[in-house]
Amino acid sequence: MKKILLVLVLLLTGCVGIPENVKPVDNFKLEKYLGKWYEIARLDHRFERGLSRITADYSLRDDGGVRVLNRGYSAKENEWKEAEGKAYFVKGADQGHLKVSFFGPFYGSYVVFELDHENYQYSLVCGPDKSYLWILSRTPEMKKDVKDALVAKASSLGFDTSKLIFVDHR
Numbered sequence: 001m002k003k004i005l006l007v008l009v010l011l012l013t014g015c016v017g018i019p020e021n022v023k024p025v026d027n028f029k030l031e032k033y034l035g036k037w038y039e040i041a042r043l044d045h046r047f048e049r050g051l052s053r054i055t056a057d058y059s060l061r062d063d064g065g066v067r068v069l070n071r072g073y074s075a076k077e078n079e080w081k082e083a084e085g086k087a088y089f090v091k092g093a094d095q096g097h098l099k100v101s102f103f104g105p106f107y108g109s110y111v112v113f114e115l116d117h118e119n120y121q122y123s124l125v126c127g128p129d130k131s132y133l134w135i136l137s138r139t140p141e142m143k144k145d146v147k148d149a150l151v152a153k154a155s156s157l158g159f160d161t162s163k164l165i166f167v168d169h170r
Helices: 003-018 144-156
Strands: 035-042 051-060 065-073 079-089 098-104 105-114 122-126 133-137
Touching: 003 105, 035 144, 065 098, 122 144, 133 144
Parallel strands: none
Antiparallel strands: 035 051, 035 133, 051 065, 065 079, 079 098, 098 105, 105 122, 122 133
């Protein structure tokens, strides 16, 4: 029984880690991060496969957490898909490391490791390992030099940026 409990605890907590060499941003200000973000690029995962015009909208929850509403358009099914989740800071509210859940008690890492600290116009986000990567922007398009710099940063940290999918917002 103790072994089963240990495995369950590891499964429930094991996905909120941070990939090697990745450091969450400090001086994170949630109130500036809240609102709508456009997904500019991502590494492929089944939960977003085939979707375009993807956005993430972050707002405060009554319990102090963050409401996460992800939305994307499926041209194949000719309909919008939505997923609502919740997120909480892993350590302090001034560090860009949250745990997010879309499925009950199961949480995964949401690590902001690059951010426009001045205006909160772009962010670079990963999950618990280097197979999860998102480039987010406050606008549906991003200046090429900013996008290139974010891709270069992710690549320098070991993310396979050759597999990035650039999202169509038209």
